[in-house]
Amino acid sequence: MLAAVKTENSKEILLEDKPIPELEEDELLIKVQACGICGSDLHAFVHSRGYEFVDKPIILGHEIAGEVVGSGEGLQDSFIGKGVIVESMHYCGRCENCNSGRFSICETNKVIGLHFNGGMSEYVKTKRKYVKEIPDGLPATLASLSEPMAVAVHAVEKAGEIKENQLILVQGPGIIGFFIGLVCLAKGARVILSGLEKDYSTRLSKAEEFGMIPHRTNVDVLPEKVDLLFECSGSPAAVTEGFKQLKKGGKAVFVALYEQTVELFLTDLVRNEWPIITSYGCNPSDYETALEVLKRNQHELQEIISYYPLGQINEAFKDSLSQSVLKAVLEI
Ligand SMILES: [Zn+2]
Ligand SMILES: [Zn+2]
Structure with a gap:
């Protein structure tokens, strides 16, 4: 698969051929259709203070929408063919904060695309519990905005x-x-x-x-x-x-x-x-509200997005850094 890789020393993001991720039994394989570029991707890109934890080389991207194309052996309900978004924060579900519904400050919180490989790539894998179905009629390009929303x-x-x-x-x-x-x-x-x-x-x-x-x-x-x-x-x-x-x-x-x-x-x-x-990040339930807001405002919101194919990822980062676009989304 084609993947956008940020290394420690490269000034640009490199497009590389990588193996499609292998699935654990509770994971889904997603064919990425859209991935937004977030402020934190820009921080990771320029190695800002506070982002030292980003372990490079890495495939960035945590604003992910796509279609489920594979599912691990342990999963009963097949999600194959469904349009989904991937939650950015991968919480444990067991710590004190998770138990009180404060998933965004989970004790061992990890963010996809910052702590481990994310969605600026043709395929990405994630656990079943971190995906949410995209409501009918909402295109993947807009659904990828569910994370910032x-x-x-x-x-x-x-x-x-x-x-x-x-x-x-x-x-x-x-x-x-x-x-x-x-x-x-x-x-x-x-x-x-x-x-x-x-x-x-x-x-x-x-x-x-x-x-x-x-x-x-x-x-x-x-x-x-x-x-x-x-x-x-x-x-x-x-x-x-x-x-x-x-x-x-x-x-x-x-x-x-x-x-x-x-x-x-x-x-x-x-x-x-x-x-x-x-306020830090978001909880799983915030995505449901976010997807509704996006669906309600989808026509107006279309015009605030600037689309780039994966091959133009460096232009997309450059334009985002110079703030000449409000929101860049990679169409993959
Ligand atoms: Zn973000
Ligand atoms: Zn937790």
Whole structure:
């Protein structure tokens, strides 16, 4: 099979011929149809701080959708021929956190395509318990977005109840920020999506078409303080700025991963009773909600994706790194 391999020293991703993975008895073989390129793939690609654990050479890719073409001997129900997505987080199902439904912080959590080979390849294998069927009528290219959408769903759930007309600031117009904005809009909130001046003509104006209020940091002034803040930018400066926009008693949810240490003056947080909520990854049940949201919005969402064949994976990474595309998906 053709597979995209990232090695320790290569500047580019290499296309190599690899054997099709052999199945254990509880595993399925999936013919990959679409695999999204995520921010964490970019971090692994440029060897960012916090991604030292990625053991190269590796086939990246954890936003996977495809068709089941093989199944291990121990599996009774044949999934052959079904369209599925693969959950990114491979939890143990036995630890304290898994037992209380907090699978995304499983004690031994591993992410497909970061800890072991993933979906930027013609075939991938995974355990039966990590696949979910794609609802009828949703194309694989969009279903591959169920992972970032599930991350957004998870973050919004961690924020607690979203009330109608509540004012929400989402910082960072990447795909997670964009999706969090969409989920909050669907709950009746007013959503401000903030980004840099250079994002205005691309990402922020796109968000405006979806009903969000675009906001350029350092240029625009917010009309009023917000009830809820989602920090998805990963910039330490944005963290400080975000708190300045938050009402007394408001909440801040941190979804981004930070390459640098962030300094906070905790007295401000105490005096305003600002709880810090963090949200990491997603749980299996978040995928179900995510697939529904994707199905409902599929026509509008088609236009935010830029498609690349597997052979153009290096262009896809380059365009994602330069942020000239909002979401790159490999069609395989
Ligand atoms: Zn991802
Ligand atoms: Zn666990």
